[in-house]
Amino acid sequence: MIKKIYRLKEREVKKVLLKWKPFFSYWVVLNILENKLAYNRFAIVIWAKSVNNNITRNYFRRRFYDIIANSGLLLDGTTSKLNWNAYYDFVFVLKKQTKLDKIDEKSINSFTNDINFIIKKVA
Secondary structure: OOOHHHEOOHHHHHHHHHOOEEEEOOOEEEEEEEEOOOOOEEEEEOOHHHOOOHHHHHHHHHHHHHHHHHHOOOOOOOOOOOOOOOEEEEEEEEOOOOOOOOOOHHHHHHHHHHHHHHHHHHO
């Protein structure tokens, strides 16, 4: 899990989704908006129809934040891989036809691979 300051609130997610610059992968759409802070912030939107229950949704949300923490996008000085002049708000949106199940290893691997793919595409 990442610190709370690196996570977007609901109203901030809505703002990014209104004024977004998209990047696409097979199951994920990444929306980016420049912010005026000294760090990047992140959020993920998982549709209710994509999961069976809230336990599964929270499992994938926590997994997403672990991927972000290990990716180097936090730019806290020690994990910086990017040479950007600005900082951004990132909102990852899973497409509605995506089906996630925490018991299915194939579902977990495809989720992880898609998130990593789109991070590399942006970085």
